[in-house]
Amino acid sequence: MSSDVRFTDFKSDKQPTWCPGCGDFGTMNGMMKALANTGNDPDNTFVVAGIGCSGKIGTYMHSYALHGVHGRALPVGTGVKLANPDLEVMVAGGDGDGYSIGAGHFIHAVRRNVDMTYCVMDNRIYGLTKGQASPTSREDFETSTTPEGPKQPPVNPLALALSAGGSFIAQSFSTDAQRHAEIVQKAIEHDGFGFVNVFSPCVTFNDVDTYDYFRDSIVDLDDEDHDPTDRDAAKDKILDADKEYQGILYQDEESVPYSDLHGLDSNMADIPDGAPEGAMDLVREFY
Amino acid sequence: MPDDLNWAIGGEAGDGIDSTGKIFAQALSRAGRHVFTSKDFASRIRGGYTAYKIRSSTDRVESVVDRLDILVALTERTIDENLDELHDGSVIIYDGERTEMEDIEIPGDMTGLSVPLQRLAEEAGGAIMQNIVALGAACEVTNFPIENLDSALEKKFGNKGESIVSNNKDAARKGQEFVAEEFDHEFDYDLDTTDNDYVLLNGDEAIGMGAIAAGCRFYAGYPITPATDVMEYLTGRIEQFGGEVVQAEDELSAINMALGAARAGARSMTATSGPGIDLMTETFGLVATSETPLVIADVMRSGPSTGMPTKQEQGDLNMTLYGGHGEIPRFVVAPTNVGECFQKTVEAFNLAEKYQTPVFLLADLSMAVTEQTFDPEVFDMDAVEIDRGKVVDDDEVEAWTDERDRFQPHFSTADGISPRALPGTENAAHMSTGLEHNALGRRTEDTDVRIEQVDKRNRKVETAQNEEDWSPREFGNPESDNLVISWGSNEGAMREALDYLDEEDIDVRFLSVPYIFPRPDLSDDIEAADEVIVVECNESGQFADILEHDALTRVKRVNKYNGIRFKADELAEEIEAKLQSEEVEA
Numbered sequence: 001m002s003s004d005v006r007f008t009d010f011k012s013d014k015q016p017t018w019c020p021g022c023g024d025f026g027t028m029n030g031m032m033k034a035l036a037n038t039g040n041d042p043d044n045t046f047v048v049a050g051i052g053c054s055g056k057i058g059t060y061m062h063s064y065a066l067h068g069v070h071g072r073a074l075p076v077g078t079g080v081k082l083a084n085p086d087l088e089v090m091v092a093g094g095d096g097d098g099y100s101i102g103a104g105h106f107i108h109a110v111r112r113n114v115d116m117t118y119c120v121m122d123n124r125i126y127g128l129t130k131g132q133a134s135p136t137s138r139e140d141f142e143t144s145t146t147p148e149g150p151k152q153p154p155v156n157p158l159a160l161a162l163s164a165g166g167s168f169i170a171q172s173f174s175t176d177a178q179r180h181a182e183i184v185q186k187a188i189e190h191d192g193f194g195f196v197n198v199f200s201p202c203v204t205f206n207d208v209d210t211y212d213y214f215r216d217s218i219v220d221l222d223d224e225d226h227d228p229t230d231r232d233a234a235k236d237k238i239l240d241a242d243k244e245y246q247g248i249l250y251q252d253e254e255s256v257p258y259s260d261l262h263g264l265d266s267n268m269a270d271i272p273d274g275a276p277e278g279a280m281d282l283v284r285e286f287y
Numbered sequence: 288m289p290d291d292l293n294w295a296i297g298g299e300a301g302d303g304i305d306s307t308g309k310i311f312a313q314a315l316s317r318a319g320r321h322v323f324t325s326k327d328f329a330s331r332i333r334g335g336y337t338a339y340k341i342r343s344s345t346d347r348v349e350s351v352v353d354r355l356d357i358l359v360a361l362t363e364r365t366i367d368e369n370l371d372e373l374h375d376g377s378v379i380i381y382d383g384e385r386t387e388m389e390d391i392e393i394p395g396d397m398t399g400l401s402v403p404l405q406r407l408a409e410e411a412g413g414a415i416m417q418n419i420v421a422l423g424a425a426c427e428v429t430n431f432p433i434e435n436l437d438s439a440l441e442k443k444f445g446n447k448g449e450s451i452v453s454n455n456k457d458a459a460r461k462g463q464e465f466v467a468e469e470f471d472h473e474f475d476y477d478l479d480t481t482d483n484d485y486v487l488l489n490g491d492e493a494i495g496m497g498a499i500a501a502g503c504r505f506y507a508g509y510p511i512t513p514a515t516d517v518m519e520y521l522t523g524r525i526e527q528f529g530g531e532v533v534q535a536e537d538e539l540s541a542i543n544m545a546l547g548a549a550r551a552g553a554r555s556m557t558a559t560s561g562p563g564i565d566l567m568t569e570t571f572g573l574v575a576t577s578e579t580p581l582v583i584a585d586v587m588r589s590g591p592s593t594g595m596p597t598k599q600e601q602g603d604l605n606m607t608l609y610g611g612h613g614e615i616p617r618f619v620v621a622p623t624n625v626g627e628c629f630q631k632t633v634e635a636f637n638l639a640e641k642y643q644t645p646v647f648l649l650a651d652l653s654m655a656v657t658e659q660t661f662d663p664e665v666f667d668m669d670a671v672e673i674d675r676g677k678v679v680d681d682d683e684v685e686a687w688t689d690e691r692d693r694f695q696p697h698f699s700t701a702d703g704i705s706p707r708a709l710p711g712t713e714n715a716a717h718m719s720t721g722l723e724h725n726a727l728g729r730r731t732e733d734t735d736v737r738i739e740q741v742d743k744r745n746r747k748v749e750t751a752q753n754e755e756d757w758s759p760r761e762f763g764n765p766e767s768d769n770l771v772i773s774w775g776s777n778e779g780a781m782r783e784a785l786d787y788l789d790e791e792d793i794d795v796r797f798l799s800v801p802y803i804f805p806r807p808d809l810s811d812d813i814e815a816a817d818e819v820i821v822v823e824c825n826e827s828g829q830f831a832d833i834l835e836h837d838a839l840t841r842v843k844r845v846n847k848y849n850g851i852r853f854k855a856d857e858l859a860e861e862i863e864a865k866l867q868s869e870e871v872e873a
Contacts, residue, residue, distance in 0.1 A: 276528050
């Protein structure tokens with residue numbers, strides 16, 4: 001790690017193909033700033049993403065990265081981090097990727113509490129397939145596949161994370177650049193699974209959850225004297241369906257990440273040239 | 288009676304059948320006898336018939352046969368289930384004092400030994416030891432030195448305290464003494480011991496051991512019969528070498544975690560069985576296109592769908608060979624016996640890293656759950672070689688960068704193998720993707736680059752075909768006009784079938800093929816033979832289809848798909864019949 005890393009060092013020379021004005025630009029910039037601010041550099045950073053607009057992030061960032069299959073980014077990140085604890089692992093996903101096809105992985109990644117950061121670019125719609133309902137779409141949100149709305153309530157990702165034993169649960173708004181970067185930075189610094197749901201508006205297909213909507217409705221938890229270590233207070237905020245919060249909803253300051261719990265501190269890539277010392281004991285066991 | 292003993296204990300699942308059988312198998316192994324075990328088990332936790340069978344000889348044993356000499360029957364059904372294999376000289380040990388067993392009729396001229404297993408166990412300290420009483424009785428019937436059983440009991444119960452061990456030894460002696468005193472009978476069985484040292488383990492354990500030996504440090508899996516033993520073996524052991532086993536939430540997660548660990552540079556694997564392989568299929572292509580080294584073990588069971596989870600089949604060959612959309616360069620390696628499970632697992636890791644591909648390790652239930660004795664040298668740790676392939680370090684990175692100093696992880700080389708920079712390597716940060724990509728790993732739909740990358744990936748297979756030894760193992764008479772070919776665990780039964788065939792003056796050349804893809808070119812061997820028979824545990828003859836395709840000729844097939852492995856004597860009969868039949872001519 002070098003101290004003179006700037007956030008632009010995490011930028012690749014590839015121009016994003018996101019729509020002009022897409023919330024994902026801000027989300028990504030904040031992630032890059034947070035990585036630089038925490039003293040990481042591209043050679044010790046691993047970014048994992050799945051499929052969809054969010055999945056393109058690895059292309060636009062400069063770091064070690066894997067662009068995987070739909071919904072499975074968290075397991076990949078888990079494997080990367082456990083195999084090499086020296087790497088800073090950042091997982092990006094979308095609301096479809098993370099809360100629909102990858103919902104099972106999300107819950108288990110939360111409870112596994114591996115020390116990595118998960119940013120979900122939540123635009124409440126499927127963008128890349130051109131405008132279908134997502135798990136976070138409003139119940140009456142009309143789309144090509146749900147002409148009368150999904151007719152089912154949206155997933156509350158923060159509530160899922162809290163109920164699964166999440167140790168760091170936050171929400172940010174991609175356009176509020178400084179605040180968003182600060183929240184992601186805290187997620188990186190957290191010892192355990194840092195989860196940030198990022199409002200990242202889709203300017204092309206979602207005319208309800210727009211920049212204006214979020215600007216008007218968002219409430220910053222810092223202005224509410226919210227104590228993020230108070231799980232009950234976090235629960236009340238998370239279950240308050242009338243408000244869109246920004247900030248750290250919950251942080252368990254006693255959190256012990258998976259690797260510490262399991263005594264994993266070595267880089268598993270380092271192996272001897274032959275069978276490891278003591279391997280004959282494995283054979284003797286069967287005498 | 289020959290020195291070849293077939294022994295079994297049967298009862299209800301939950302009766303401790305498995306652990307009792309294993310104790311006796313270990314006692315025989317410790318006495319320098321060869322052992323080959325098999326299990327009849329159902330997919331339930333308690334109740335239902337289950338049996339643990341042991342074939343043992345001072346000579347090597349490679350399979351099960353249709354004969355049962357000594358049966359410990361904890362239930363009446365156990366006798367019914369094994370009637371076909373019992374013979375006039377068989378000895379049946381049962382507890383005639385139990386109400387449900389008191390009216391048992393011992394069939395034919397068999398010898399029934401009513402031993403009060405439960406009462407004697409209680410006298411020794413607890414009814415739970417009734418199976419051990421039966422083992423003591425079996426020692427007496429076979430003239431087998433009970434000290435060997437003592438040592439197996441010490442191994443099994445040593446960590447539970449001295450009194451447990453001595454109670455069990457006592458229980459065994461009560462069974463032994465009861466038979467000696469109550470039955471004035473010269474039994475036909477007389478088990479020799481030798482000074483040989485053997486190890487006794489099953490295929491799943493051998494795969495796990497091979498993985499640790501090969502430097503595998505990360506395993507992610509989801510429990511599934513019959514692959515779970517791999518995970519259970521690694522749990523508690525891999526940690527001693529700095530590794531970790533993660534029980535994932537499902538198979539999709541398992542293979543993706545393993546993929547993540549592999550991208551971080553660890554030797555990494557997952558193991559599953561048919562239904563799990565189906566779920567993992569989505570990720571096969573990602574592993575191949577991102578050129579990630581990964582070992583994926585499929586311990587086959589009866590399919591399709593949930594099929595018969597506790598029964599044998601070799602039905603996933605096509606799945607591992609062709610599974611996944613698009614075209615995926617891969618290796619499919621199928622060990623043919625328990626010892627080879629170890630060696631081929633080590634080899635699988637080397638192939639995976641050398642060629643940066645998925646390697647399927649195709650095992651089957653019969654091999655996975657069979658405990659077999661081996662000379663310890665079969666698991667020679669000194670012979671383990673590690674080939675990590677083209678991993679580049681900080682200094683070598685520059686040679687693989689483009690004009691803008693960007694590392695090219697998918698650079699198209701002559702052998703198809705690209706440089707690999709593990710995360711943390713300086714100035715080599717790069718992205719990998721399941722999208723078609725250029726040398727930098729970036730998405731492309733450029734037609735020329737597409738062709739270049741597809742060809743490059745496939746070239747790895749060509750390189751491997753030329754550089755590695757894919758030879759089959761050969762048995763029988765090399766000059767014979769009768770050629771039998773099999774893959775997977777059929778090797779053992781077929782090797783013994785050669786002896787049965789020899790007695791009928793039928794000579795056979797037998798090739799056991801551990802490599803499905805790439806595989807040896809057997810067209811000349813097939814061409815040179817008058818009769819070619821392919822033996823496999825599936826209905827359609829998946830491997831036979833492949834060989835027909837390779838050699839452009841028809842072959843005869845011996846297929847078994849009732850859920851039970853081939854038995855040596857039965858297989859010999861089938862081969863003989865097939866050689867005489869007129870069907871399928873080229």
